[in-house]
Each structure stands twice: as C-alpha cells, then as structure tokens.
Amino acid sequence: MAERRINNMEKIRTAVAQDLLSGRIDLLLGWEKGLYWWQSRPLFARNSEDLQRLTWDSFCVANLSGYLQEELKENKKIGILLKGCDSRALNRLVQDQMVDRERVVAYGLPCPGLLDPRLLKQEAGLELTALGIEEGEDRVTLTGTKGKSIAREELLLEKCRRCHHPDPVGCDQLLLPPVGSREDRSRFHQVTRLEEIPAEERFAYWSSQFERCLRCYACREACPCCSCRECFVEQEEPRWLGKAHENSENFIYHLTRAFHSAGRCVECGECQRVCPVELPLMELSSKIIKDINELYGEYQAGLDTEQDPPLLTYQPDDPAAFVE
Amino acid sequence: MTKYITSERLPELWARLADRGPLYLPVNEGTAVAFRAWEEGKEVNLEAVNSTVSPKEIFLPAWETYLKFERAGKKLALAPADANGLARPVTAFGLRPCDLRAIELLDLVFVEQDPPDELYTRRRKNTTIVALACSQPDPFCFCTAFGIEPTDAPGADVLAWKTGNRLFMEARTPRGEDWLEENSRLLQEAEGVEKPPPVESADFGLALEGLPENLKGRFEDPIWDQIYRSCLGCGICTYICPTCYCFDIQDYGHQEQGERFRCWDSCQFSHYTLTAGGNNPRPTRKERVRNRFLHKLQFYPERYEEFGCVGCGRCLRSCPVGIDMVSVIRALGGETVAR
C-alpha cells in the first residue's frame, strides 16, 4: 500500500512537472504536508523545488478550486489537482462564469475518501504525535503506541462518507485510475432524521448549533459556490444583517448562506469541514438538494454543465411546497 | 493553604458556584470544547488542553449593547444600556496558564492603556479566575516558547491542578483566598505540600529572542507573498485566538428606536479597514495576514513590550489551510537549529 502511494506520488509529480516546467502552466495548485502527519495544506507550486513538497495523501482535504479566481488575476494558466468533489466545484465555477476554463488545466485525482483528524484524535487522545497510520484497502491501522485497526469508512470525514462521486468529472487528465462511483452511500440520512423529529425539537437543535456560531464566515470563505464580490452579510446599504451574534441573526446568516447555494452546492462539504465549532452545516445544503430532487427532478451541481440549474428554469406544471 | 476536592464531588462544586453567580468553565460540544455558563446537563471537560474557542469572551463578549436610542421628529435621546451579567460575581474556572497570560495581555489594552474600557474592566473586576495547570501538552501547544510555565498562572486568583483523583486549589490573590473560603465547605485541606506535577515543555523549537527587532525592516519581505496565499480570508484565527481583541461598533434598530452595540471584528475581513471613501490600506489577504502576524510578533511587543501570542496552539489546530503561528514564525526564520 505504502509503495503504491509512493508510486502514485511519482506519477502525479511527473505528470504535473512536465506541464509546469514546460511552461504550459504557470502555477500548480496542489497540497503539501503541514505541521503534522495528519495535516496537509494547499501548495502553490511554481518550480521544481516547490514540486518536491507536493503531496497526495488522506489529508489533502482543502478544495483548491476556490483559489482560481484570485490566482487567475496573476497567472495566465493554472494547473490544479482536483478530487471528485473539487472537480464539481470547478465545473460549477465555470458555469457561473467565475473561472475561464480555458485557462485551467485540471488534473483529476480519484479519491478514496479522506480521513478526519478529529476522529483520529478521538482514537488516540493527546498521543497523536507519537502515532502514525498505515492505510490498507479498507482498513487503517494506528501504529506507534497503539496498534489498533479500524475500518477506513469509520475514520472518513463526514463529507467523504456521503460522497457519491469520488472520481473527478470534466478534468483534462485523470492522474490515477478511477475508484468508481459510490452511489450506494446515503446522502440524506441525517436530513431525513432531522425532518422526522418534531418542529420544536428541530428548532432547539438548530438553536443549540447556531448559538455557538462565531460568525467567522469560514464556511462562506471556503465554499466554492460563494463567489459574490460582496456578500449580503457585509453590505451596509442595505444592511441585511447585523453583526451581533444574536440567535436570529445567526439563523438568518446560516439559512441564507445555504439558500444562496441552492442549485449550486457541489457537496464538497468544506463549509462543515472548516467550521471551528463543528456546526453541521452540510445538513442545510443537503436538505435543499434533497428537496430539489424531490420537487424538480434530480440535479447534482457541477456534474453536467449543460443542464439548467434548477432555480433558473421551470416547468409550467411544477409542483409547489405550499397550498397554491 | 492548598485545598482539594475529589472528582466525584465536582458537580456539587459547580452547582454551588453557579448558585453564587455565572460560572464559566470548559464544556464539550461535539468534539469541540468551549467555555460556557454552567448549567445542569453540561458536560464539563477539565482534561481538554485548550478549548476550541478561547475564554476571552468571558471578558470581551462576542457582542454587547451599551446604549439605547430613541428618535422622534428631529429629537434624539441616548441612554446607557443596562450592563448585563454584572449584577452577580462571576467565576471563570479552568482557564489554562496560556489563557491567563492572554487575559493579562488584553488588560494592557483595555485596562492599562488610557482611557480604560469600562465594559471590560467591570467584567474583569467582577470575575474570580480559577486557573487550571496543564498536566500534559497538546500536540499544538507551544506556550513555553513565550516563557509561559504550563503549571503556573501568576495572574489567576486561584491555581488548580489535578493529581490523580484530586483537584488541588491554591489561592494566589486575596480574592482567591476569599473564594476558597466561601467554598470551603466542599473543599478539604491538603495533607502535605502539594505542587502541580511538572510538564514537558512545548515550544516547537522556536527561538523568539530578537524576533520583533528582526522583523522591523522586513515589512516588504517577499516571504509574505508565500505565507498568505492559501488564506481563505475567514476570521477563524482571530475569533478563536485568546489575544485578538478587535471590535466593531454597530447600530441596531429602526428610525424611531434601537440600540448600539459592539461586537468582535476581525482584521482578516476585507471590510475591516475599508473606508467610506473606498480607500483600503489593507486591500488584499496579503496585507491582512501580514498585519495579524506582525501585530502579534512586532507591533504588540513594540507598544506593550510583550509578545501578542501565548502559544495556545488554537490557530495550529483550527486554521483550515495550515497558516498558523508556528509555520509563520518558522517561515520568518525564527527556529533554532538545535532541535
């Protein structure tokens, strides 16, 4: 397994090195290792030295497509490594005319699902630094002081547990063999559970979540669909929303943010992943996706760029979720 | 005089303290930990090293209203808002030594620097702080790099530490003594001389000596071009940080009535320095990231002769793109070779 990973790494590096060093691309967006083995962070590679730091492992979680808009102001052509979810984000950005696809070389990385450091820490406690992991096909073994083997699925990030499209779509090049679609996974499990509880409890649930919100807007900044130049949150004229962390203001922020992603959300789950206080933000966008599917037909943003986004079209005999 | 309480009896202590006034302590929220007002059913976590969000909001709430207004025709009436949560004494329990140091740093701004900030000062004066010595550092801790002793908290009213099943407590200030006295019914005297067990240092091998001076001429250092790149421009680092204190002032209400409040703000937000005329001295993430780190490592030391960072490690854990104090200090060259 470890060997395969090294082989994979070489394959990836060789492929992108060719393009970067030949000048086909000016910049490669990838990942490098962070402080610890369970942290990988974005890498902006411009030369072969930078490429030495390039990494692809189970912690390369950041969706890099969000950087394209800014970086394209400074670079002519950019190469970008994309997991399944990331590739849908790129497609979505292209569809919203935020990114000129011609100026992007998309390298697809079929993704086996990434591991959640928070869960690893729960397993290992403060000893995490002393640990390592060995990844098998379906299992992950903690090495070092603990010798525990855990099913990979159990250690996945929440967003990966419900991912249906681990293989990138619409890329110029797939750098690794596809892992196959995972449509057997349940995407709306949590949403259904919440739908079923009484309204009062549901409100209490969301209240207890939203009142913890720091209003750091990381969910928004990390979201590849949030491409407004000035979010409604910041606007002074009109002032849609105040800055007080009042509960109703927090509700409005989160519901509106989710609603603004209606028809756009590519389910990359970055909103939830980056949230420092671990708000279950994916459930909001999942709810909207579920409703779109139920009412107006299956739509998965970023898969088919030719398909009309559900809120930009209609059928005269559309159903309504209210008594007409 | 050292006193202690056994773990089983802690809930009794919480109930008693909460009876006296708001009691803030670290509780579990999912896998996150935050300082919350204690109430029955909250899951207190005294093991966690460094709550996800810092306890600064006990003194600098995320938002607080300070005046009310009314308008009729052309008339305007202003009145101070009732100060909230200050009627009864507050206990802040379980702050780690680094958090304590952070509060001392906030004091420099809000109490020492003229004019003192009444809102902050009143909360500070009204609160008894029981610090909790660390027994094991988190992978992200690097407080010793800033000279903080993980087993001591000079600024606290009471220092507590855990040894086995016992939570020892020792007063550090007269207020701490009073506090211990008030709760003596629940506490037992320690038999011998008890001290917090030593803890290994955590500093990531950082050498900070001379760093502020070193940074002086490096405002335009090209390294900043690399450091900021992956920044999302969110406010996580500033909001979880124990020493970040920026705030904004905003009005709420209608033409006829309403109130004015202040709330946290973040130097990472694009609108933070944007003037009404459209000028923005820190127009991109680059300037904003640079300002934040230089504020902690150069500007704060220049103004207050202390580093503006306490090595709590929260940004190392929570930054979603790996821009953290240790990485930045390393990038700036502040690392010893020895380690």
Place this chain on the structure above:
Amino acid sequence: MPRIGVFICWCGTNIAGTVEIEQVVNAARSFPGVVYAGDYRYLCSEVGQKLIKDTIKKENLERVVVGTCSPRMHEVTFRKAVAEAGLNPYLLEVANLREHCSWVHKDPAEATPKAIALVRAAVSKASLDEPLTALMLDVEKRALVIGGGIAGIQAALDIADSGYTVDLVEKEPSIGGRMAQLEKTFPTLDCAACILTPKMVEVAQHPNINLLTYSEVEAVSGFVGQFDVRIRSRARSIDPSKCTGCGICYEKCPAKVPSEFDMELGKRKVIYVPFPQAVPNIPVIDRENCLYFKRGRCRICEKECPAEAIDFEQQDEIIERRYGVILVATGFDSMDLTGYGEYGYGQHPDVLSALQFERLFNASGPTAGQVVRLSNGRPPQRVVFIQCVGSRDIARGQNYCSKICCMFTSKQAILLKEKLPETEAYIFYIDLRTAGKGYEEFQRRAAEEYGVIYLRGSVGKVFPEGERLLVRGVDSLSGRPLEIEADLVVLAAASVPRRDAPELARLMSINSDRYNFFDEAHPKLRPVETHTAGIFIAGACQAPKDIPEAVAQAGAAAAKAVTLLSKEKLQSEACVAKVDPARCSGCLHCEAVCPYGAIAATETEERVRGELLTRTVAEVNPALCQGCGCCTMTCRSGSVTLQGYTDEQMLAEVDALCLQR
C-alpha cells in the same frame, strides 16, 4: 432625512367613516423626517391636489406621502400633481387607506392603528425614494410587417395609408399566403383571388410599402421604437429591374418539382412564380433543384429570357434596418398528417387534406379545376369529409379547436355539390361550430339545399377496398357503427403554427403558448400586443382564425402600431432594474430569468494591484426592462435591484410595518 409631507384623504366618509383621521395625522407628525401632516376631504379633487402642490412649495417638501385610495386608482393622479409642483413624480408614496383598510375593517379601533402603520411604512419607503426618470426614446418612423398573407397585407396597407413607411417581409416568392391558395371563401362564396389580388397589387404599388419577398428575418435586437433588424433577401437569380414577367423562362425550364403552392399535388418548374397572380410577378430560381446550380449545366432560361434578366451570380442581400414597431403575421400551417396513418393519408392518393382538396377546385390548380380522384382521374361518386383531424385531439395532437374547419368543410361540400351535383358528400363531425355572421345559415344551406349529409361521429379507420375507400366509423348519435364506401376522403387537418414560429419567437423575445402560437399580452384587453413592447401580432400566428377575424386583427394591430409610430418620443418604464457593477460578479443568473431579454453581459474595468483588468458584469437595458424584479430574486449579492422598490425600501417597509403591533 428628507423633508416629508403626509396628506391623509377622508375620501368623504369612505376613509374618514372608519379611520380616525386626526389620530393618523398626529401619528404621522411624529415619524422621523415628517415636517408636515395634514388631511383633506377629497385629496384627488382639484382643490385637494392644489393643497398638495401648495404645501410642497410652502414647506419645501422633498417627499410626499398620501394616504388615500389604492395606488392602482390614483397613484398616477398624485404623481402628476407632485410633478406639477416641481418634484420628481417618483418621490411620492401611496398608503392604501381605503381598499386595504377602511373598506375591509369595520371597527375604527382596528382600522385606525392599521392606517397609522400603513402610513408609517409609506413614510419609511418615501424617505428612501430617489428621483427616477423614464427614458424618452426616439421612435423610428418605420414599421416592419413579417408575413405577407392577408393579415400582413392588411396591416401593411393600413400602416402605409397612415403615412408611415412599411417593410413587408415575406418568406415565399410572392405575397398572398394561405388565402391565395383558396378557391372560394365562406360564407359568401366569394372568389378568394378576386378579393385578394387587388389588395396584393395595392401593396406592390403603394408608395409607402417596401415589399421584400423571398426574404426572412434573421436577427432582431433593440427595443420599442428602435428595433434593429437584419433581413436576408434571398437571391432570386433574376434581376427584377429587367424582368418583364413574360413567363418564357418557366415555360422553357426543363426541370420540375412538386409545387408547394398546390400542396405537392401538382408540379412546378424550377424557375417559377408560385401562382399566376403572384406579386411581384417575378420568378425565382429554386437553386436547390436547378440543374445549373446542381450540375453546372443547362442555363436554358438565360438563353430564352428576352430581357436578359437571369442572373446566376446574384447574391443574397442582407438588409439591416431600424424599425419603430414590428408586426408579426406569419400565419399557420396545415398540420402534417403523417401521424394519422389510420386515415390512409400519405398512403392512398384519394385521401387528401382539406387544403389539397381546395386546390382541385382551382382553375390553375393541379387538375385545372377538375374535381377528380387522383388515383384514376375520374370524378368521385362519394366524398367523405372527416373533421377535427388533429384538432381537439388530446392524445396526439392539439387540444384546441381549429375553429375554421367546420366552415371550410361545409364550403368545400357546397363547392363539390355545385361542381358535381350527383356526388354524395358526407361529413363526419364531433360538434358543429358555426358561430359567426352568416355561418349557421351557410352550414344549413349545405345540409338543406345541397343535401350534404352530416354525421355526428368519429372515424376509426379508412382503408382501400377494391378501387374505393372504406370509411369505418361510429355514428355517435345512434351509437351504431358505420361503414361508408368513398372515392375521396378529405381530412380537415388542424391549423398549427408555422414550423419556424418558435425560432421567430426566440428572435424577437416574444412568448408563445404550448402549441407555439404567439401569445398576446392580455387575452382580453391586449389581444394584438405581445409582452414585448412594440411588437404586435395579427392573424393565425396567434391562434387559428378565419379571414374576417384575421383582417380585423390586422387592422387593430396596425392601429396600435400607428399609435406608437405617431409618438415623437416613447416613455419607457421608470422603475427599472439596475446593476451595481462594483458588486456584480457576473454570474448572469439574472440574464437567464429575465422575461424581456433586458439583461446582457458587459465589460467593466477595475484596478487590481495597479493593473487594469476587465471583467464581465450584467447590465440592464432600461429601454427593455419592464420592472418585474425577477432578476433581483436570483441575485444573491443584491447587485441588481429594482428602482422604486429597492432592497433598502422593501426592508424599510417591513421594519416599519412590524414596528407597530
């Protein structure tokens, strides 16, 4: 806060009977920005309006709020009044104290606080009002009529007679349309050509009409008063200035193809005029079928033409012209019946569509006016007409009634009887619809005088039996199955929109119904207008209709067009959407939903780190925008807002209404 004046109307006792006016006035005085509050018995009266105007001047008012009847009633009146006092008319807000308050709430204790709340909301909104100006648009004094059938002809003549220049565009080589194909018209049995041809000639000779046959509209942009249209005038391969219309060319032409004009029953030459009375009487060469164009050899017509008018090198001409109005009269098609295999259409030569059958009567038609069976050239003994083929057929065709079939079938039966009195005529119908002047009488004549047999029922199948056709159906009155042997079967095919109607609708941003008939702006009150200002519709492109209706509609549309053309300037909607380019990220979702095509991408420049970059943003064309605000719903960042109903104003109204419980 701007200086706001509030005027509360008693409306006699209509408002004052339920709402305590004094309380409302007093409350209004305390609202921020209000410098004057007063009331009057009838604010809409001359005296009431004068009060407003005088107070605006005296109090130096910058905004006006009136608490009166519904704004749908008198908003225009009061806007005019404030404008006369020198204020921009859009600095007025109306609180609806009558229809929405005093008339629906009987208890003054309830109505009065509500009136106060409504006035408060109007004041809040008014304080954010900005002056708006409608654009004054130039009107190009030229009309475009698309379609040269009877509707288009009539409309073109009417507009031209009013003194405006008209370009009449017809796709075919000649104008005349469907009516030119008809032998006679119901219920008068006039000869169609006799009444149509003079009009066609009039068009050709009218000094204000510029006839563009063999031409099609390719692109339309712009807006009412200033439509920019690109027209392709296809090469006729004949120099019209030389052609004398002598007809030698098509006499000599060796190649023949099925004639469209004769519904493919007969043949025409490859160089041809569609029918003898064609206007203009100038042939065209059908280049697709011309031997010279296909194989490079022939050029007989060129050799034979005494006027040397043949020009094989002629190119399509592109005409780009600006028009003030466009009138669409593209007519209808007879439904393609290949889907109706059970009637044997397309399989048996004696099964004809009604329009094909019509051509048999015509002296210049495929049979030179002989009504015969095409299978053997002999006159039919019995003809069975089947109605509602395609029409009213929910399963396969068009749900609607084609409206003209009952009448033209009766007409054809009468023509048949006149020509071949011995021949039997059977008509299968579902319902007989004869509403129209003289129509019922006409149908009765067919039955009673001519002995046409009407059978209420439907036909299940038509199939050959020996030399004849067996028509198998049901008499729905008696419920008995029926079998009739026939020599000819005539199918009353549904009238459907022209095949290219959807494309044309798209070009012009006008709406169509589910069948692709063009939609009128309002089914009752704006029957000849479309949703796009300045574009009108007439004739069967809107829905199936008979000739008098088409002509009447054409006259109405022409009148509307002339009204528009006669204006010096046109005032556009003032409350239109507006994009803040600094905020707009250019996702163009607004463009996707705009019903008027009023939003388009444009480039804006911005300085990024000292470099000037261009980026795409949305832009509203205020001349096209009708002010619905649909775009605002799609815009997450509020970059596009609707003037007169800005986001700030809407929020202010919400706040104000909620302030008072």
Place this chain on the structure above:
Amino acid sequence: MSTALGKTGEVPVNGASPEKERWTPLIVAFCCNWCSYAGGDLAGTSRMDYPANVKVIRMPCSSRINPLFILRAFQRGADGVLVAGCHPGDCHYTSGNYYVRRNLSLFRRLLEFSGIEPERFQVSWISASEGDKFAGVMQSLTEEIKALGPNGKWRDSRWQSVE
C-alpha cells in the same frame, strides 16, 4: 444581549396565557401589484371583511421577493408572512411566478427544516378577480397563526414594537 456564554433577552414562547385570547398576530403580506394587490383592492371594493392585523406590501411582481425580506419580517416580530402573486401562467410579466414557485417552495421547506411551523410562511396565488379569495386567505391565515400563538423563535430579542 446574548452570547453563546449565556442567553438573555428571553423571547416570548408559545403556549396558553390569559393574554393569548386578546393577542392578534402580526402578518405581513407581500402582494404583486397586478393580481394579488388588485385582488385586495377588489376585496375592499366589495366591502369584504378580514382581520386588520394583515398588512400588505406592494411589489410589482411576486418575483420581486427576496427570502431575506421574509426572514426580516419574522425577525422584526411578524407572526406570519404571506407572499401572493398571479396564478401560474397569468403572471403580468409572463414567468416571474414560475420562478417564485420553485424558489419559495425550497425556501419554505428550508424554513420548516429549521424548526419554524410551516403555517407561518405561506404562498398563495390570488388573481385580480379573487377578492373573496384574498379576504379568505387573510382570514384563514390569521386563524391558523392565532392557533399557533406568537412567533418567538425567530424574533430578534432586541426588537421592540410600539403601540
């Protein structure tokens, strides 16, 4: 003021109280100018009767709505919100309400998902000729919301109304 540390500014909660009998809900109705607002006018012209707690905001088309207007109304103390427009197919601007139907269907479900009673936010198609429907909708909306009681969930704890 409230932070995650401690809640203050308690909001009224649902439930029976002596006040409740006298209490009338505040309902904000966003009506399109061409159909629903005109329907309201017709209700007036026909002297129909409906509760005075319904207050109408006029918009050119129901598609001028922004979910944030609805949220704002709740935040500022509205107990119910209605959006009313032309019947699908009859939109004065041809297609606005078709988009509204999709938009607000999803939004309504999201609101319900967040724990708000779905009765509090409704959408209705009311034509200019349906004065009776206008009055009927206002009547039934008021009754439904009266049965639910005041909306405390969404109200900003700082918002104060005047009498």
Place this chain on the structure above:
Amino acid sequence: MPGSFLMPLVVTVKEIVTETPDTKTLRVVGEKGLPFEFQPGQCAMISLPPVGEAIFSITSSPTDREFMEFSIKEAGTVTRALHRITPGQQLGLRGPYGNSFPVESLRGKDLLFIGGGIGLAPLRSLINYCLEKRAEYGQIDIIYGARSPGDLIRKEEINRIWPSVPDTRVHLTVDAKFEGWEGHVGFVPSYLTELAFPPENRMAITCGPPVMIKFVLQALEELKFSPEQVITTLEMRMKCGVGKCGRCNIGSLYVCKDGPVFTRAQLDALPDEY
C-alpha cells in the same frame, strides 16, 4: 457609566451649509455651546442612529466658541444619512480623539498649508486658529486645489476672508480648465513645485486624498523640506477612537490615538500601509 468613552453626547445641528454638490458643513452645538474642548487637528465621532457612527476631523477652530463645524463629503452610509438631515436634527457626538497639530512648535514659523478637496477640512481648523492668533505666526500660504471650481469648499474664506488677513496668501488651483475659472489650472503637487516656497523657517502642513499626499510629500522633498518640517494628517477607518478596536493601526501606532497628525519623519519610520 458603562462604556462611557463610547457614549456620545447629544448635539443639535444648528445650520447646514452646502459647500459643493457632495460636501456639506454641519454646525453643531451642545447643550451649553461648544460640545467639548479640543485642539486643531483632532477628530470626533458623529452618529445618527440607527445608521451608525463615523469619524470626522473638526473643521472649526477651537477659538470659535459659537459652534463646532464638520465638513462632510458624501461617501458612505453615515455620510449619506448626514447629508439627508435638516437643521434642528439632533446627533450623537463623542470626542475629541487623536493628537493635534503641534501649535506650540509651529509658533514663529512661516506656514505652508497644502490641501486638496475635502482635505481642507482639518487644515481649516488650524488655519483659523493661526489667523486668530495672527501675531504668533509668520507668513501663511495656503495652496488649495480641487477637481473643479465647484468642488472647492469654504468659498467665502478661501476667496475673501483669508486673503484679506495680513501676510496671508491663498493659492487656488483646479485640476482642469473650466469656463469662468481664471485662476491656476493644474494639480496641487505641481502647483506646489511651481510656487517653490523656500524651506527656511517654514513648516508644511498637508491633507488631501492619499494620492495627492504622496506627490506633495515628494514635491516637498524636492523643495528641500526636511522630514521634520512636513506634517500631514491621515484618514483611516476608525471605530472606537481610543486605540482599542484595532483597525486604524499603522505598524504599532494607532491613527485615532497616536495620530492623525504625523510628521513626515514619523511616517517614514512606519510601514507604508495607509
């Protein structure tokens, strides 16, 4: 009183002067005349709830005891609201904030004021202060420019009052030619170079849009003014006014508290981020 330094006084707008199409001057009074004492160059926070607060330099001289003046250019939310008020409106006011012009060290010197557009507002406080104590200061020259003649503020003073004071000269310029404008045409920095005042015993005090200041500082350097002879006043976004809310820092200094008045020498030691 909780948060007293954030607590504004209620003041009343006595008079509003429309200076240019986008600039108005508000004259405000407190309950007993001047709302508070201040020094030339200091700022105050004006608020009109529920729109919010914004900081403005005080345009009037402390020697003016009748009212306090603020010249306000319409730019953002607050200024837009302040442009919509009418006399008699009450506002919130707190201050004074920041340091002030060093009136003591300017004493006995020739003064060269260089202002652009609304940048005259803070300078005017000092100009009137010096003119009030005319004998204490040397020659006074005021270079003032705007985009167009219509954009020049305080027309009465610049055209009539100031030039009539002994040893005081006003040099007006506009960016481009305009009909009816017979004065100098050109940007402020180039006019400054043209006028070429010698630096001896002279202090230059400048305020204007950032890009103007940049070129004025350059021009002054070319005219051999030392960094200590050049004083400018900066504009940043501010909220608290007392160096706590964070946003107006340049390096370790806070413009609201340590500024807004800086000498060129002080600025040179700071990061270029204003």
